[in-house]
Amino acid sequence: xxxxxxxxxxxxxxxxxxxxxxxxxxxxxxxxxxxxxxxxxxxxxxxxxxxxxxxxxxxxxxxxxxxxxxxxxxxxxxxxxxxxxxxxxxxxxxxxxxxxxxxxxxxxxxxxxxxxxxxxxxxxxxxxxxxxxxxxxxxxxxxxxxxxxxxxxxxxxxxxxx
Amino acid sequence: xxxxxxxxxxxxxxxxxxxxxxxxxxxxxxxxxxxxxxxxxxxxxxxxxxxxxxxxxxxxxxxxxxxxxxxxxxxxxxxxxxxxxxxxxxxxxxxxxxxxxxxxxxxxxxxxxxxxxxxxxxxxxxxxxxxxxxxxxxxxxxxxxxxxxxxxxxxxxxxxxxxxxxxxxxxxxxxxxxxxxxxxxxxxxxxxxxxxxxxxxxxxxxxxxxxxxxxxxxxxxxxxxxxxxxxxxxxxxxxxxxxxxxxxxxxxxxxxxxxxxxxxxxxxxxxxxxxxxxxxxxxxxxxxxxxxxxxxxxxxxxxxxxxxxxxxxxxxxxxxxxxxxxxxxxxxxxxxxxxxxxxxxxxxxxxxxxxxxxxxxxxxxxxxxxxxxxxxxxxxxxxxxxxxxxxxxxxxxxxxxxxxxxxxxxxxxxxxxxxxxxxxxxxxxxxxxxxxxxxxxxxxx
Amino acid sequence: xxxxxxxxxxxxxxxxxxxxxxxxxxxxxxxxxxxxxxxxxxxxxxxxxxxxxxxxxxxxxxxxxxxxxxxxxxxxxxxxxxxxxxxxxxxxxxxxxxxxxxxxxxxxxxxxxxxxxxxxxxxxxxxxxxxxxxxxxxxxxxxxxxxxxxxxxxxxxxxxxxxxxxxxxxxxxxxxxxxxxxxxxxxxxxxxxxxxxxxxxxxxxxxxxxxxxxxxxxxxxxxxxxxxxxxxxxxxxxxxxxxxxxxxxxxxxxxxxxxxxxxxxxxxxxxxxxxxxxxxxxxxxxx
Numbered sequence: 079x080x081x082x083x084x085x086x087x088x089x090x091x092x093x094x095x096x097x098x099x100x101x102x103x104x105x106x107x108x109x110x111x112x113x114x115x116x117x118x119x120x121x122x123x124x125x126x127x128x129x130x131x132x133x134x135x136x137x138x139x140x141x142x143x144x145x146x147x148x149x150x151x152x153x154x155x156x157x158x159x160x161x162x163x164x165x166x167x168x169x170x171x172x173x174x175x176x177x178x179x180x181x182x183x184x185x186x187x188x189x190x191x192x193x194x195x196x197x198x199x200x201x202x203x204x205x206x207x208x209x210x211x212x213x214x215x216x217x218x219x220x221x222x223x224x225x226x227x228x229x230x231x232x233x234x235x236x237x238x239x240x
Numbered sequence: 241x242x243x244x245x246x247x248x249x250x251x252x253x254x255x256x257x258x259x260x261x262x263x264x265x266x267x268x269x270x271x272x273x274x275x276x277x278x279x280x281x282x283x284x285x286x287x288x289x290x291x292x293x294x295x296x297x298x299x300x301x302x303x304x305x306x307x308x309x310x311x312x313x314x315x316x317x318x319x320x321x322x323x324x325x326x327x328x329x330x331x332x333x334x335x336x337x338x339x340x341x342x343x344x345x346x347x348x349x350x351x352x353x354x355x356x357x358x359x360x361x362x363x364x365x366x367x368x369x370x371x372x373x374x375x376x377x378x379x380x381x382x383x384x385x386x387x388x389x390x391x392x393x394x395x396x397x398x399x400x401x402x403x404x405x406x407x408x409x410x411x412x413x414x415x416x417x418x419x420x421x422x423x424x425x426x427x428x429x430x431x432x433x434x435x436x437x438x439x440x441x442x443x444x445x446x447x448x449x450x451x452x453x454x455x456x457x458x459x460x461x462x463x464x465x466x467x468x469x470x471x472x473x474x475x476x477x478x479x480x481x482x483x484x485x486x487x488x489x490x491x492x493x494x495x496x497x498x499x500x501x502x503x504x505x506x507x508x509x510x511x512x513x514x515x516x517x518x519x520x521x522x523x524x525x526x527x528x529x530x531x532x533x534x535x536x537x538x539x540x541x542x543x544x545x546x547x548x549x550x551x552x553x554x555x556x557x558x559x560x561x562x563x564x565x566x567x568x569x570x571x572x573x574x575x576x577x578x579x580x581x582x583x584x585x586x587x588x589x590x591x592x593x594x595x596x597x598x599x600x601x602x603x604x605x606x607x608x609x610x611x612x613x614x615x616x617x618x619x620x621x622x623x624x625x626x627x628x629x630x631x632x633x634x635x636x637x638x639x640x641x642x643x644x645x646x647x648x649x650x651x652x653x654x655x656x657x658x659x660x661x662x663x664x665x666x667x668x669x670x671x672x673x674x675x676x677x678x679x680x681x682x683x684x685x
Numbered sequence: 686x687x688x689x690x691x692x693x694x695x696x697x698x699x700x701x702x703x704x705x706x707x708x709x710x711x712x713x714x715x716x717x718x719x720x721x722x723x724x725x726x727x728x729x730x731x732x733x734x735x736x737x738x739x740x741x742x743x744x745x746x747x748x749x750x751x752x753x754x755x756x757x758x759x760x761x762x763x764x765x766x767x768x769x770x771x772x773x774x775x776x777x778x779x780x781x782x783x784x785x786x787x788x789x790x791x792x793x794x795x796x797x798x799x800x801x802x803x804x805x806x807x808x809x810x811x812x813x814x815x816x817x818x819x820x821x822x823x824x825x826x827x828x829x830x831x832x833x834x835x836x837x838x839x840x841x842x843x844x845x846x847x848x849x850x851x852x853x854x855x856x857x858x859x860x861x862x863x864x865x866x867x868x869x870x871x872x873x874x875x876x877x878x879x880x881x882x883x884x885x886x887x888x889x890x891x892x893x894x895x896x897x898x899x900x901x902x903x904x905x906x907x908x909x910x911x912x913x914x915x916x917x918x919x920x921x922x923x924x925x926x927x928x929x930x931x932x933x934x935x936x937x938x939x940x941x942x943x944x945x946x947x948x949x950x951x952x953x954x955x956x957x958x959x960x961x962x963x964x965x966x967x968x969x970x971x972x
Contacts, residue, residue: 154880223907223911441940445953594746615943641947
């Protein structure tokens with residue numbers, strides 16, 4: 079894919095919605111287009127976070143080791159979503175394992191490259207952080223909701239009172 | 241209205257024409273000729289009716305108001321009050337009225353006038369109720385009794401059905417019926433309004449309570465206007481008293497003055513008039529009527545408690561998070577007394593039971609209170625855990641959302657919830673506290 | 686009243702007295718949730734009919750009564766389904782019934798999903814947990830006349846893959862033209878290939894045309910709160926969002942006072958509300 083095409087398809091990803099051309103170009107210089115086969119492991123807990131992903135199609139599962147309960151699948155990330163923010167926070171290590179649940183098309187963004195750009199271009203750095211904070215906020219909210227275990231003992235619908 | 245009657249009094253029209261007018265209007269109260277002749281007031285009213293009808297001007301608010309004007313007003317000597325009870329009993333009614341019991345005046349079966357609390361009155365204030373002995377032998381010189389008439393039309397516990405298991409089949413027997421034929425003797429104007437409010441709740445909507453409707457259909461109401469104002473009464477604010485204007489079969493105003501003891505009687509329905517035909521009465525003189533009116537005005541002037549009702553439903557609906565609810569919550573014990581004594585509170589729960597054989601089951605409905613923890617329990621928890629939320633539910637329902645639901649306020653100003661609150665919470669004061677700070681906030685804006 | 690006669694016409698108007706329906710079958714949907722199938726053809730107020738979203742009061746002999754949404758096809762009212770979570774004495778009693786047993790039934794009560802208003806529109810259905818049960822009748826109605834409606838998206842969240850209701854039907858609906866079913870669970874395991882996360886996450890994967898979509902939401906209160914926020918964030922006005930609410934109900938006919946929510950009686954004004962009717966109330970705590 080030519081850089082121009084890459085910029086254009088990046089532009090269509092919801093995460094980069096309305097990002098100005100200049101900044102998008104900066105990002106494109108760190109991006110590549112990838113395809114992952116089903117079952118492929120993207121990364122493992124503890125590894126260096128060298129990349130983050132903008133998913134175009136397919137789904138990725140995030141897993142955590144749950145001791146004797148084995149690996150626990152805590153979340154799936156799908157089309158239009160972002161995978162990974164460990165690259166932005168020191169010590170830049172992944173906190174979970176990630177597997178492609180099906181064939182995945184994604185943009186892989188080189189984290190080292192991106193970090194350097196962020197450090198040198200604060201405007202770009204701020205824009206990335208702003209967009210990531212939004213994702214983080216939404217994901218935190220979802221996690222809280224998950225924590226509430228709303229389906230546990232509080233069923234919805236009518237008539238489960240007695 | 242009366243001044244209008246007097247004003248028109250000088251003009252006369254033939255009796256036959258008057259009757260024609262009445263019949264033409266298809267009013268509920270169509271007296272025969274002799275009846276009209278007997279009743280001076282009636283003549284005056286008909287005259288007004290005729291003239292107003294022809295000038296296409298509506299003076300009467302509604303049918304009941306019309307009936308009120310149409311009513312004959314007569315005089316019943318206190319010594320003949322028993323005749324009224326007897327007439328009701330002979331007409332098949334179970335007479336219920338105020339009696340003395342447990343240091344209080346309560347409503348229960350009333351066999352004769354001797355059961356009435358003759359010479360007794362009461363003293364009421366927040367969290368306080370005392371009987372007081374009076375010098376005169378008045379029959380009805382007291383205020384709202386602890387319990388209202390609600391318990392007769394909508395009993396605290398009522399069996400809804402019995403169900404019997406017979407092999408694989410089940411047989412259900414509907415018990416939610418009521419064939420009692422009650423005559424309530426001594427319904428206060430505020431209580432009369434409360435009955436009308438419960439009518440809205442139980443029989444005006446898509447679904448009705450059959451037993452309530454049956455009992456209500458059979459009900460005969462003898463209203464008694466208030467000759468004394470209680471310390472917790474605020475009926476004049478709620479526009480329900482102290483005088484009953486309509487919706488009764490008979491109304492009585494007790495006059496005990498200058499050694500004379502009689503009742504000014506008004507019949508509000510044809511049924512009421514027919515019962516009064518069985519009782520020895522005489523025409524009330526204008527002076528006697530005036531005396532009764534003066535007593536009414538005096539009672540009204542003695543009602544000191546006020547509730548400002550202007551914009552009240554909206555005020556409360558807009559202040560669901562007012563800090564004052566926390567203040568009430570510090571005092572409220574969530575005992576539910578207010579809901580039990582309230583003549584309009586209608587919440588209930590059901591209980592299902594089986595006998596030891598497991599073959600027969602029953603369902604009972606019993607009064608419930610929005611102050612109990614179980615009231616708002618669902619599988620996932622409880623949506624009204626705090627005292628604040630429960631008090632707020634009660635008060636905002638009574639004074640605000642009730643209007644949305646039934647088109648009228650759920651409060652009649654009887655003051656029972658104030659008298660019987662063990663810590664003396666006074667809803668008029670709570671409303672005023674919210675109104676006060678609301679106003680300040682608005683001024684501050 | 687000592688006569689134990691079969692019910693008479695009079696009883697039908699006594700909305701407080703149950704009719705009798707016969708248990709046809711009990712289908713266990715999950716470990717603790719079952720669908721009680723009742724034959725209403727022998728009921729004396731037959732033919733019984735209902736609108737999607739309505740509920741019945743089901744009485745278990747001697748134990749008590751519970752308000753239960755109807756979860757079956759409105760076009761087949763002779764076989765009435767109620768999907769029930771077994772949590773207490775009444776629901777446990779119901780779960781133990783055998784074919785041919787009798788239960789008391791009062792209903793149907795309450796308001797319905799906006800089937801007519803949905804004609805010609807796209808439809809987004811969001812369900813959480815057993816909240817799918819009251820939505821199933823409207824889904825049946827929609828797919829029965831599939832051509833009348835635009836795109837249909839069904840988003841469904843449950844606690845775990847084992848807690849999913851109506852799995853076979855979910856797959857069938859997903860195969861219908863212009864229809865998409867997306868399922869997510871709060872807790873997955875390694876055998877679960879579907880989405881993991883809360884139901885609101887699923888909105889990332891669909892496109893909503895806020896001008897032509899009608900949304901219908903049912904689930905636990907918290908799930909509904911976040912879902913309607915997400916729908917509004919995506920441009921749907923409150924007039925286009927419908928929710929089915931829950932409260933403690935004793936009578937089902939607005940007489941017992943239990944289910945009040947501000948000025949609303951959930952049982953007779955609801956359970957299905959247009960969001961703008963109740964939104965301000967939902968913002969108040971402990972109302």
